[in-house]
Amino acid sequence: xxxxxxxxxxxxxxxxxxxxxxxxxxxxxxxxxxxxxxxxxxxxxxxxxxxxxxxxxxxxxxxxxxxxxxxxxxxxxxxxxxxxxxxxxxxxxxxxxxxxxxxxxxxxxxxxxxxxxxxxxxxxxxxxxxxxxxxxxxxxxxxxxxxxxxxxxxxxxxxxxxxxxxxxxxxxxxxxxxxxxxxxxxxxxxxxxxxxxxxxxxxxxxxxxxxxxxxxxxxxxxxxxxxxxxxxxxxxxxxxxxxxxxxxxxxxxxxxxxxxxxxxxxxxxxxxxxxxxxxxxxxxxxxxxxxxxxxxxxxxxxxxxxxxxxxxxxxxxxxxxxxxxxxxxxxxxxxxxxxxxxxxxxxxxxxxxxxxxxxxxxxxxxxxxxxxxxxxxxxxxxxxxxxxxxxxxxxxx
Numbered sequence: 001x002x003x004x005x006x007x008x009x010x011x012x013x014x015x016x017x018x019x020x021x022x023x024x025x026x027x028x029x030x031x032x033x034x035x036x037x038x039x040x041x042x043x044x045x046x047x048x049x050x051x052x053x054x055x056x057x058x059x060x061x062x063x064x065x066x067x068x069x070x071x072x073x074x075x076x077x078x079x080x081x082x083x084x085x086x087x088x089x090x091x092x093x094x095x096x097x098x099x100x101x102x103x104x105x106x107x108x109x110x111x112x113x114x115x116x117x118x119x120x121x122x123x124x125x126x127x128x129x130x131x132x133x134x135x136x137x138x139x140x141x142x143x144x145x146x147x148x149x150x151x152x153x154x155x156x157x158x159x160x161x162x163x164x165x166x167x168x169x170x171x172x173x174x175x176x177x178x179x180x181x182x183x184x185x186x187x188x189x190x191x192x193x194x195x196x197x198x199x200x201x202x203x204x205x206x207x208x209x210x211x212x213x214x215x216x217x218x219x220x221x222x223x224x225x226x227x228x229x230x231x232x233x234x235x236x237x238x239x240x241x242x243x244x245x246x247x248x249x250x251x252x253x254x255x256x257x258x259x260x261x262x263x264x265x266x267x268x269x270x271x272x273x274x275x276x277x278x279x280x281x282x283x284x285x286x287x288x289x290x291x292x293x294x295x296x297x298x299x300x301x302x303x304x305x306x307x308x309x310x311x312x313x314x315x316x317x318x319x320x321x322x323x324x325x326x327x328x329x330x331x332x333x334x335x336x337x338x339x340x341x342x343x344x345x346x347x348x349x350x351x352x353x354x355x356x357x358x359x360x361x362x363x364x365x366x367x368x369x370x371x372x373x374x375x376x377x378x379x380x381x382x383x384x385x386x387x388x389x390x391x392x393x394x395x396x397x
Contacts (some may be wrong), residue, residue: 003281014222030110032086034067034172036158037135038123042160056103062126062135065091065159066104066112067172087170097138114145118176118380120194121212122151123158124225127234132227133201137253140194147195151175152210153225153234156200164217175212175219186256186273187240189224197227203231206345206370213238226345236343238335245335248295248328249348251278257302258384260327262320269320270303271386280353284361289372291350293330293336294381298390319388323384336378346373 040060043049049055066087077161090098090107100267106114122135132151139145152175154161165171173183182188189210200207206229213222228235238246258271273298304320339345351369355362365372 001101001275002068025121029103030068030083030108031065031071031111031116032112032114032160033069033116033118033170034175035117035120035139036067036123036154036162036283036317037097037120037126038063038065039125039129041157042092045093046091048091057292060093062097062100063091063093063159064097064100065089065178067103067162067170068112069116069170085165086168087172089159089167091159097135098142101138109382113323114139114142117145118172119150119152121158121161121175122153122234124153124234126158127153127225129233131232133199133232136194136197140198144313145194147194148193150179150191150193151197152212154212154214154224155237156213161212161214163214166217169217178219178221178370179210182253182317183255186253186258186276187223187244189243189247190252200309201232202231204232204349206235206347208238208243208347226343226347228345235345237303238338241331242335242338245331245333246348247274249278249280249293249332249335251276251295258297258299258324258328260323264321268303268305269322269323270301270305271320271324271384272302273297274299274302274387280349282354283359284358289354290377290379291353292379292381293332295332295381296383297328298385301386317389319389322383322384325384328382328384329380332380332382333378340374340376343371343373345370350376350378354365 027314031081039062041063042060043063043223066089070086070088090104092103094100094103101112114148117139120136120139122132126135135152139149161175165174179188179191182190192207192209196208197209207227208224209220211223211225211228212219214220223237223239224246225234226236227233228239244256253273253276255275256273258273260269260271261267262269276295276297278293278300281294283290283292301320336348341346346369350373351362351366355366
């Protein structure tokens with residue numbers, strides 16, 4: 001190889017080995033991991049700033065609470081994380097979410113960075129009064145924020161959810177991590193990201209987002225909020241049991257528990273869900289539309305609470321299967337009735353089934369589908385199979 005070629009190759013290698021000249025040390029940044037949006041309610045710190053002249057032209061409409069991770073020195077990370085909070089919350093109230101974020105640059109020497117944002121929680125009062133598209137507009141446009149950021153609502157003040165945590169924990173990380181438990185509980189809705197919400201928002205179709213509340217130092221997933229297709233605002237909630245029905249209805253459950261009682265003696269029956277699926281069949285007869293929901297599940301006995309050592313024979317198991325099937329129909333039916341008669345919102349996938357199975361009919365009714373759905377009959381069928389009894393072959397040993 002000629003000397004000139006060698007020099008060119010060496011220069012090229014030097015360029016490739018160079019570090020990123022636009023990078024910033026993590027210690028110099030405020031790593032934003034969570035955002036809470038509420039109706040305007042200035043904090044005491046903000047009020048004091050204003051009294052001292054620290055204000056700017058704005059209309060107080062939204063209180064934006066940003067949660068930042070506090071970098072821990074490597075040498076003391078194990079001990080300090082258990083002794084002090086490893087996160088910090090800052091609230092700024094105004095009319096522009098973007099301006100509020102930039103206003104924080106007047107209060108800290110470390111510029112906020114949204115590259116690692118995990119969740120956005122919206123308080124009930126704000127979500128009922130403001131379109132979701134307006135609230136997430138900035139986050140959708142910012143190049144530093146990933147479209148995979150999860151959206152949640154809170155039945156109360158959203159910033160309360162980010163306020164506190166158990167020692168060593170960061171609320172935003174805990175909340176995001178709870179979604180990983182969908183294989184253990186049927187009362188967790190699938191994560192709805194900024195990207196996933198874009199479709200129903202632009203299509204003006206109703207959908208659900210997970211509701212999260214706080215008590216003490218712990219958050220809890222408690223049902224789901226309904227985003228109305230026409231208004232784009234929060235219109236109501238499903239409680240935990242109703243969300244469980246929605247998860248069964250849509251076949252989006254990955255695992256969990258189904259509980260009922262023996263109608264003859266009140267014995268508790270607990271069923272562990274190993275698999276669940278659902279199909280919604282749309283039926284059209286003339287001008288009449290109806291739906292049939294078929295749910296299938298496989299699982300095992302988790303508890304039988306029998307007072308004596310009863311052998312789990314086929315008749316015994318079949319009786320419990322029937323009791324569980326009846327209970328599941330009640331749960332799903334109650335959910336659908338609330339969707340139809342109280343919320344007037346199809347968040348169970350009925351419209352999607354009609355669209356796929358009868359596209360011509362869908363074109364006639366899609367404009368006012370939520371109201372049309374509220375008047376349609378729905379029938380139910382559940383097939384539940386207890387395939388194993390756990391480590392014990394009897395009800396009690």
